[in-house]
Amino acid sequence: MMMLPAISRNALLLAIFAIVCTGAIALISVLTRPIILEQEQIALQNNINELIKSDRYDNKIIETCFTVVDGELLGDKIPKQVFIATKYNKPVAALIQTSTFKGYSGEIKLLVGIYTDGTVAGVRINSHTETPGLGDKIQTNKSDWILSFDGQEYQDSADDNWEVKKDGGSFDAFTGATITPRAVVHAVRDTLIYFEQNKTQLFNTPANCGDK
Template structure:
């Protein structure tokens, strides 16, 4: 007995959907190591940019350990922290964080904070924001990210940690407010985390080894 045309087409569509799903899953498995490698390269480059060589004398990459704070550091995934020291005294902490408040998904950042609580700098490790708009958070697209340099967080000035459109101190991009607002929020929360855990951060032994 021949299968009705409608049933045959439904079966073919089902097989096609299964094949497509399998192909997408395979591509994800194959490309994930490459993506992670690229993120690690970006991370190391960003570390070198945020803390100048004459400011420290230890091996920052080997000074790494992980922390978890789902409230202030984006989500519950472990975040790497790198400590810069000079003459065995803490100079700065470089803290990974992320945010899902962007326009197109997750934005991963590295926030460098000097021991006195001022921002050494901020860099974007990875993102999927809209080219020509949200990607202006990259240093090769605009100088916007440098607006965090030298800033600090004080609870009584919390309202300044917003884009100017919302009464804050930070510029937004023409045609794009969501992305800069998300980055400002993430940097502010990272500074809050640093202020709350400064002593612990500068006295934690390295545990995560080489990248």
């Protein structure tokens, strides 16, 4: 019986090992995805409750939603959910999901609440993979930086406030980490621009969250 040369034998073992590892990673990804999606949904619900105070609306916001697509202003061409808060059947605010890949490490998913007059009700991070101790200060349990968006508004393209201070704007950056806050500031700004361009449509689109 012919024996494989040592080099060939080692190459074969490495190939088998790589295949097994790839399969294991793929399996783990498939098994954990439902858990990740569930956690994101819980975070989304919690964020909605934080952004719009209960006395400002009387509808079920989580059920009053629809999807939109805007690859330029909302991060990518993946459909984003928009939630509408109303009181006495009149619109109060839109809560728009958006995302950015311009952070330091992967995608940052946000929820931006905007009142009908264009002012920011608040911003929350739904998920991210930014560096612990630096970029994760966008979370409310790490710092209150994200609260600096409350009450802000976007005027026009000449409004250079929508930059971190290092770039001549009004938003603080983190010590040793400018990329993450810059990405979030720009994402919120772009969401405000999207809102102004589509406000009438947003507040007149029927909810279809439960549609199959």
